[in-house]
Structure formats: structure tokens, C-alpha cells
Amino acid sequence: MIAILREFRxxxxxxxxxxxxxxxxxxxxxxxxxxxxxxxxxxxxEDGALSILRGFMPEELLELAQRAGLEDPRVECHFPYRLVxxxxxxxxxxxxAGASPAFFECQADGVSGSSVP
Numbered sequence: 001m002i003a004i005l006r007e008f009r010x011x012x013x014x015x016x017x018x019x020x021x022x023x024x025x026x027x028x029x030x031x032x033x034x035x036x037x038x039x040x041x042x043x044x045x046e047d048g049a050l051s052i053l054r055g056f057m058p059e060e061l062l063e064l065a066q067r068a069g070l071e072d073p074r075v076e077c078h079f080p081y082r083l084v085x086x087x088x089x090x091x092x093x094x095x096x097a098g099a100s101p102a103f104f105e106c107q108a109d110g111v112s113g114s115s116v117p
Contacts, residue, residue, distance in 0.1 A: 005068035012089035016070060020083050021055030022106075027081035028052045052081075058106050061085050077106035 008016045021027070031052055035045040056064075058075045061083055065073035070087035078084060 001064050002068045005065060005070060009068065009070055009087075009089055015089050016085070016087045018061070018085040020061065020085075021052050022077060022081040022083045023052060023055040023057055024081050056083055058083060075106075 005016070005018070008018075028049060032045070032049050035048060039045050039048075058077065062073055062075045062085075065075075065085055065087055071089070073085060073087040076084045076086070
């Protein structure tokens, strides 16, 4: 994953955005419950649940971005249980690399929200 993020940084001229599922128990149990009711294909039920289990936590995604050397990485949570990693591709001005601290935004329920430094 770090190599992929580094390649994104290398080829990007403006910024890097990565969208993934938020690994969260509420998202998982909601999906398997709704999936049993409305999704009649077992492959779709199991694949969706597995995708949630293999998703990232905000802290993990932020750490990967930092290890890949992305500039000013930030992770935001969006409804319904989506994570968005956003980062500058390269330092905007010489000497400003790392000027802003990395952060992520999520409420305790993982859906949206307040700043958590």
C-alpha cells in the first residue's frame, strides 16, 4: 500500500485522494443484516461483508500516508462509513513540507465530523 501511495504522489500534480470503507462494527452488522433481507445473491452478501472487514481504520490510513511521504495528509469520515484520504502531491512552496500536522476527522461513531488531532 505504501508503494502505491508513493506512486500516486509521484505522478500527481495537484493532490492525492483515496476513498475506502471504514472498518467499523456498526457498518459490518448493518450490512450483513440488510444483506440477508434484500440481497439474494450469496456472493454479494459475503463479498460486501468481507470488504468492510478488510477496510481501514482512520488511524491506519493516516499512518500509511505519513509513511509514504504524502504532504499534509488528512483522513475524513463520510456517511455511510467511508474514509477519504486527501493529501497534497508535493510541497506547495520550498521549505513548507510537513508544515501542517496530519489529522483525521471522525466522530466516535465513525460517521462524520469533529476534528480529532
